[in-house]
Amino acid sequence: MNHNHESHGRNPTILEVLLLLALFLAIAFSFTGIFDLSIQLALFIALFLVIMLGLRLGYTYNDLQEALKNGIFNGLEAVLILIAVGALIGTWIAGGIVPSIIYYGLEFIHPSIFLLATVILCAITSLATGTSWGTAGTAGIAMVGVGEGLGIPLPMVVGAVLSGAYFGDKLSPLSDSTVLTASMTKVNIVEHIKSLLFVSIPALIISGIAFTIVGFSYTADNTDLSRVESIMTAIGNTFHISWIMLIPALVVIVLLAMKKPAIPTIAFGALLGAVWAFIFQNMDFISALGTAYEGFSLQSGNEFMDELLNRGGITSMVGSVMVIILGLGFGGLLNYIGALQVLVDSFKKFIKNTGRLSVSTLLTGFLSNVFGCAMYVSLILTPKIMEKSYDRLNVDRRILSRNTEVGGTLTSGMVPWSDNGIFMAAMFGVPVLQYLPYMWLNFAAIILVIIYGYTNKFIWYTERNPENEQIR
Template identity: 65%
Template sequence: MKSVRLPSMVEIIAVLGLFLAIVLSFTIYFNLDIQLALFISWFLAIGLGLHLGHSYKDLQNAITRGISNGLEAVLILLAVGALIGTWIAGGVVPTLIYYGLEFIHPNIFLLATLIICAIMSVATGTSWGTVGTAGIAMVAIGEGLGIPLPIVAGAVLSGAYFGDKLSPLSDSTVLASSLSKVEVLAHVRAMMVLSIPAFVITAIMFTVTGFIYGGRNIDQEKVEFLKNALLDTFNINVWMLIPALIVVVLLVMKKPALPVIAIGALFGAVWAFAFQGTNPSDAIGSAYNGFSIQSDVDFLNQLLNRGGMVNMLGSLVVIILGLGFGGVLEHLGVLKVIVSTFEKKLYNAGNVTLSTILVAFFANVFGCAMYVSIILTPKIMEKSYDKLKLDRRVLSRNSEVGGTLTSGMVPWSDNGIYMAGILGVSTFSYLPFMWLSFVAIGLAIIYGYTGKFIWYVKDQQEKEEAAS
C-alpha cells in the first residue's frame, strides 16, 4: 500500500497557481462560466491527492464532506431566492424603493444605506437576505439619485456584513465561535470592541462621500418619474411592509433562519395575490421563477426582473463546487502545510492575528465559499493561539474578520457571485468601497500588534484566583 504524505510547498504552489490561472483565464479572457473552472479544479486537487498516496475513494469522500459542511448555505440561498421573487411581486421591495426616494435626502443617502442594512443584518443575522431585500431597494434609490452604484453597493455590503459577523443569529457568528470553542455571546462581545469603532469610522467616510456626491447628479424629474412608475405598477402603501416586519420579528425571536425566510416568501406570495392583483398561480410561481414585468420603463424592467429559486441555481452550483474543492484541500492538509512553514514567525499576537486573517482570506480564495474559511481557519490556527496562551475569543474574532469580511471580495466565491449578481455591480467595481471590511481588518491587525483588546488565558486564571 502506498504511504500517504503531506504536500510540499512546491506542489501546493503549483496546484494553487494552476487553479488561479484556470479561474482567471476562464472568467476574464475566455468569458466562460466560473462553474466550469471550479469543476476542472476538482481534478487538479484529486490529481495531487493521488500523487500524495490518497485513494480516489477517500478523495471523493472528502469532496462530499466538504459539500455537506455547507449545505445550509445552499438551502438558505434557495429560500432567499424565493423571498426576493415574492417580495417584488407582493410590492414589498417596490414600496421600500418608493419610500426611499420619497424621504431619504441625497446628502445622507449613503449613511442611511449603511445604517438601514446594518440594522437589517443585525436583526436577521443574514447578509444575503439583507442584500437581497433592503440592498436591492437601496441600489435602486441610489441610481435614481444619481449616486455611483459601486459606492452604493459598498455601503450596502458594509452594513450587511456588519450584522453578519456580529449578530448572534448569524450562522457565521455561530460557526466561528463554536469551532473556536467560545460561547456565542462571549464572541459577540469580543467582536463589538472591533466592530463598533469600525462602524463609526465607516459611517464618517460614507457621510463625507454622501455630501460630495449627494445632489450632484440628481435629476428630480427622473426621481418623480420613477416614483410615478412604481405607483402605476404596484399598490404602494405602508401595509406592503408587513411581510418584512414579520420576518424581522421572527428572526429576532431566534427562530431558525430557513423556515422564517420561507414563511416570508409565502407572505410575499399572499400579498401579491391580495394586494397587487396577481393571479394565484403567478404569485406562487414567483417564488421559483422570480418576478417578471415588461413595462415601458427600462429601469423598472432591469431592477425588478429578478429573484426566484431558478435564478439562484448558478450561485448554488458555485457553492457546491467550491465546497467540494475546499474539502479536498482540507483533506490534503494544504493550508496546514502553509501555516506550518511560517510557524516560527508566529511568536506574538500581531503576527498570529495577521496570519489568521490571511489564512481565512486564502480559504475564501481557494475554497470559494465563506463556510470553508470559517470552518478551516479556527482548526488550522488554534495551536498557535494556545502556544501563546491567547484567549480563544481572539481566535474566533480574527477568524470571523478574515473569513466573513473578505468573502465578498473574491469574484468566484459564493458571496462574491451572489452579491455581484443581486446588486448588478461587479465584484471588482464594489471592492474598493467595502470600507467596513478594510477598516475592521486594519483595526484587528493594530489590536494584535499593540496588545489592545488582546486577552490571554493567564489573565482569566489570575482573575479567578483573585476572586476566590
C-alpha cells in the first residue's frame, strides 16, 4: 500500500497533518467522553475529513476511495478471526467448557496467588495458540469469572489476563502479529523472537512479582468464601461440570500449536462447543448451534452468573468489526496521502542515537495505533517509516523488529478506539481506561526498550561502528 506517485497530489504540510489529527482526537474524545456517541461514528466522520484533505492536496476521489479499500483489505483477517472468536465464546459457554474452567479455578486457585496464576495461565495459552484475542476469549473470560467470584477488582484481573496474553502472543511463532512484524522488517522469525526474549522475559518476571505482591492482600481471610461457594453451586446446578468439558479447549490449543490456521481451527472449536452442549448439557443441537451467532443467554436468577455467562456469539463482535473496518480505512487513507510520513520526517532530525531511535519507534507504533486504529496498521507502517533511520545508524534490523512489536502490539490494547482496545473492553465489560493502569507487563516492556536504547544494552549493530559506541 505504497504512496501513489502517479497521482497528482502534493504531500500535506506538517500543519495540515497536525490540524487533521487534532480534529480527529477532538471528535473521538468528545463523542466517547461527552456526548455518549459511539467511536464508530467518530471514525466514520474521520474518513471524510481525510478525504477532504486528500482532495485539497490534489488527489482524485477515486484514488482516495481505492486507498480506503486497500487499507481495509490489508486487515480483513482480523475481522474473520473476530467473528470466529465470537462464535467460539458463545458455544463454549453453552457447552459447559468455560463454566467448567471457572468452576475448577474457584475450587483450586488460592486467592492470594490468583493474579500470578492468571498471568501464567494466559501466557501459556497464548504461547501455545499464538493469539492474544483467542486467549482473552477463552482462558481470559474464565479467569475473569474466577476473579469476580473471589472478589478481586475486575480491572486488575483484566490487567493480569492481558499481561499474560500479550506475553505469549509476542513470543509464539504461531502469532499473526509476530509473523507480520518479522516479515515487514525482513528479519527471520526465529531471530525476531530471540531478540524479543531480552525484553519479554524480564517484563514477565517484573509483572509477575508485582501481581504476586498485590495478590497477597487478597487472602482467604478477606475473601468472601461463601460467595465463592454460592457461585460454584449455581454453576454446578446449571451445567454438567466435568474434566471432559475441557477437551474442546485442549483440541483447539493442540491444533493451533501444530501450526494449523487460526480461523478454521477456532471455528472448529466453536462447532465442538455446540456438540458438547448437545451431548453433555441437554441442549437441542439447533439451539446449541444458535449460540454461535446469538451468544449464550441464561436466566438463572443468580445475577452474578447471568452477567458473567450471557455473552459471546458473532453478533457480540459487530461493534468491534466496525471499528476495525473503519480504522483500517482511516489508516490506509492517512498513509496514502503521506500524512504519517510527514509526521515522521519532522522528527528525523531528533534521531541521533539508539536511545532516541528506540523512543521514536515506540512513539511511531503508538501513534499508528491512535490514528490507524488497528494493530495491523501499526505493524505495517512502523517498520516502513523507521527502517531508514536504523540503517543510517547501522543498528541491526532485529532491534527494529523488537521495538516495532513493543511499540505496535503492546500499546494497541491501551487505545480505546483501536481494534485491541475495543475487543478487550467488549469482551470483559471493563473500559480500556480502567484496565490500562494494570497492563504491567506492557509498561515494563516499554520501559525496558527505552533503557536498552539509552544504555546500549542488548543492542546489536550491523557492523562495529565506533560512533555508535560513543553516542548516548
